[in-house]
Amino acid sequence: MTEKKWLNPERMDVLIAALIALVSLTTAFAAWRTSVVGSSAADASRQGVIDSIKKGASQNESWRRAYEEAGYATGFAIESAAADAMDASGDKTYRATAKNLRQYLLPSLQLLSEPLGTQEKYLKADGTFDLEKRFADLEAETPDIQALNPIDSFDLADQYSSEQRWLTIGTVLLAISLFWLGMAEILAGRARTVNLFIGLGVYLFGVVFLLIIEAVAILGRGGVL
Amino acid sequence: MNETTPGPERFKNVVLVLTLLNTIFAALLSGLQVDANIRANNANRDSQYYALLVSNEFIREGQQGAYDMKLLTNIIKDTQQSLVMEFTVLELEQNGDNGKVADLHIQSQVAQARADKGISFSRIYSDPRYAPTEAGGAPNLKTYLADQFQAAKDLAARQNAAADDYQKWNSKADAYVAVLTILAIAFFLLGLAQSTKRMRLFFAISALMIMLGAGLWTGFIFIT
Numbered sequence: 318m319t320e321k322k323w324l325n326p327e328r329m330d331v332l333i334a335a336l337i338a339l340v341s342l343t344t345a346f347a348a349w350r351t352s353v354v355g356s357s358a359a360d361a362s363r364q365g366v367i368d369s370i371k372k373g374a375s376q377n378e379s380w381r382r383a384y385e386e387a388g389y390a391t392g393f394a395i396e397s398a399a400a401d402a403m404d405a406s407g408d409k410t411y412r413a414t415a416k417n418l419r420q421y422l423l424p425s426l427q428l429l430s431e432p433l434g435t436q437e438k439y440l441k442a443d444g445t446f447d448l449e450k451r452f453a454d455l456e457a458e459t460p461d462i463q464a465l466n467p468i469d470s471f472d473l474a475d476q477y478s479s480e481q482r483w484l485t486i487g488t489v490l491l492a493i494s495l496f497w498l499g500m501a502e503i504l505a506g507r508a509r510t511v512n513l514f515i516g517l518g519v520y521l522f523g524v525v526f527l528l529i530i531e532a533v534a535i536l537g538r539g540g541v542l
Numbered sequence: 543m544n545e546t547t548p549g550p551e552r553f554k555n556v557v558l559v560l561t562l563l564n565t566i567f568a569a570l571l572s573g574l575q576v577d578a579n580i581r582a583n584n585a586n587r588d589s590q591y592y593a594l595l596v597s598n599e600f601i602r603e604g605q606q607g608a609y610d611m612k613l614l615t616n617i618i619k620d621t622q623q624s625l626v627m628e629f630t631v632l633e634l635e636q637n638g639d640n641g642k643v644a645d646l647h648i649q650s651q652v653a654q655a656r657a658d659k660g661i662s663f664s665r666i667y668s669d670p671r672y673a674p675t676e677a678g679g680a681p682n683l684k685t686y687l688a689d690q691f692q693a694a695k696d697l698a699a700r701q702n703a704a705a706d707d708y709q710k711w712n713s714k715a716d717a718y719v720a721v722l723t724i725l726a727i728a729f730f731l732l733g734l735a736q737s738t739k740r741m742r743l744f745f746a747i748s749a750l751m752i753m754l755g756a757g758l759w760t761g762f763i764f765i766t
Contacts, residue, residue, distance in 0.1 A: 351576075358580070362587045369591055373598040384605040391613060391663045395656050402655035406648040444662040448606075467591065474587070478580045485573045492569035496562040503555050 324510070329501075333513060337498050340520050344491040347527055351484040354534075358477035365470030375462040379455035383433065383448050390434025390446060393426035473538070480534040487530060490523030557735045557746050564732060564753055568725045571760060575718035578711050585707035592701035599694040607690055613664045614681070620657035624650045717763045721756050728752040 396418060403415035426434075433439045433451050441447050456463060497516030501509050535542060627650035634643050661667045667674070672686045728749045735745035 355576075355580075359583065362583065366587060366590055366594070369594045373594050377598055377601045380602045380605050384609045387609055388612070391660065394663060395616070395659045398655040398659035399652050402652040403648070406651065408644070408648055411648055411652075443668045445665055445668050446663065471587065471591070475584065478584065481580060482573075482577055485576045489566075489569045489573050492566055496566050499558065499562045503558050 326505070329509065329513065333498055333501050336513075336517065336520070337495065337502070340491055340495050340498060340516075343520070343524060344488060344495070347484060347488045347491060350527075350531075351481055351488060354477050354481045354484060358474045358481060361470050361474035361477060365467040365474065368465040368470060369467040371462060372465055372467065375456065375459055376452075379452050382455055383451045386430050386433035386451065387446050387448060389426055390430035393423060393430050393434055396423055396426060476534070476537060480530060483530045483534075484527065487523055487527040490519060490526060494518075494520035494523055553742050553746065554736065557732055557742065560746060560749060560753070561729070561732045561736075564725060564728050564749070567753065567757070568722060568729075571718055571722055571725065571756075574760070574764065575715055575722065578715035578718055582708055582711035582715050585704050585711055589701055589704035589708055592697055592704055596694055596697045596701055599697055603690055603694060610665055610686075613660055614666050617657050617660040617664060617667070620653045620660065624653035624657060627653065714763055718760070721759050721763070724752060724756045724759070728756065 400415040400418045400423065403411035403418075406412070433446055433448075439447050439451050494516045497512050497519060499516075501512035501516055504512055627646045631643050631646050631650065634640065634646070666672045666681045666683070666686055671689065672682045674681050731745045731749035731752065735742045735749065738745065
């Protein structure tokens with residue numbers, strides 16, 4: 318059988334119809350994959366926002382505790398200074414008041430200010446409390462929350478979005494191949510063959526293009542689909 | 543078989559070509575719509591993220607402000623109390639009423655001790671940016687308040703920019719959907735053109751006009 322005979326109009330009709338069906342199927346598959354990737358991007362973005370909320374709630378609580386302790390710690394220090402001044406006055410009544418302050422009020426304040434008000438590491442050289450250090454220590458108490466990184470989720474979402482864009486371009490390439498195959502369907506003779514090969518070429522290019530995008534994207538995510 | 547068919551069948555081929563061109567146009571437009579949608583979603587996400595950061599920063603600044611201001615008001619109150627008691631001591635001494643003088647003097651010293659200790663813990667008094675430049679002077683609260691809310695202001699500016707971006711890209715995505723709808727009308731007209739002989743050219747030209755209009759609109763959306 319010669320090549321010319323193999324490419325007779327009847328066979329070409331069947332070939333073009335089969336190719337149009339194949340391109341349509343591939344386009345549908347590419348559209349499905351684009352949709353999946355888009356959903357993954359949305360999921361990663363949502364995860365990032367959820368992680369931000371969790372992290373923010375934890376940080377708010379840590380700051381609240383740090384400043385609460387600082388309030389008690391300054392209260393303790395101020396009342397201690399007042400008690401010292403009362404002792405220094407030499408007055409019996411004030412000394413008795415100072416004694417009672419030290420016995421009843423100050424221990425409670427000190428207890429409430431722990432550990433910020435009792436540990437040296439939280440006291441700065443200028444006399445103020447190192448609230449950032451206390452905050453960092455409070456945050457370190459929740460390693461699971463600290464492990465959350467919204468920016469990582471957003472980066473992953475951006476990666477999926479980028480893949481979605483390229484897949485859409487690949488789908489457009491498939492649509493263009495459909496155009497040339499459609500032209501081949503309505504034309505005859507040499508023009509038909511030329512259009513058929515252009516359509517087939519664009520289709521194959523589109524498929525390779527899609528496969529490369531998928532390979533690069535999946536490898537970029539460390540094998541995650 | 544000829545390469546092209548004559549008469550009405552030739553127009554039928556033209557209609558088919560227009561249909562295929564419309565398909566490609568719709569595919570390209572879908573790509574643009576997807577891109578605009580992705581950008582809108584990302585901007586929306588960033589806007590939400592920055593809104594959360596602004597909110598958290600306001601909470602932190604609120605805690606810090608409450609602590610700093612409570613300490614400051616206590617310092618001012620104790621200092622004033624100490625001074626008023628000393629004035630009273632002086633008045634009583636001038637009037638020869640010395641009965642309560644010693645007691646008031648101790649109370650004044652206790653209040654001053656409270657104030658002095660408070661000052662040693664106050665960021666407003668220890669940070670050179672806010673601390674009084676002269677003994678007994680007032681701290682620079684204007685700078686303190688400006689600095690206090692600067693981080694939140696910066697985050698709010700980013701949030702606003704992201705929200706504006708979202709509006710822009712969301713409008714574009716919506717506009718592309720509108721153009722896609724117009725292209726659906728062109729598809730409908732091309733379908734009519736294929737099914738009729740007498741009005742084929744009319745429907746084909748109408749569809750072409752719509753496609754050209756849609757093309758111009760797409761260009762306008764793209765560049766704005």
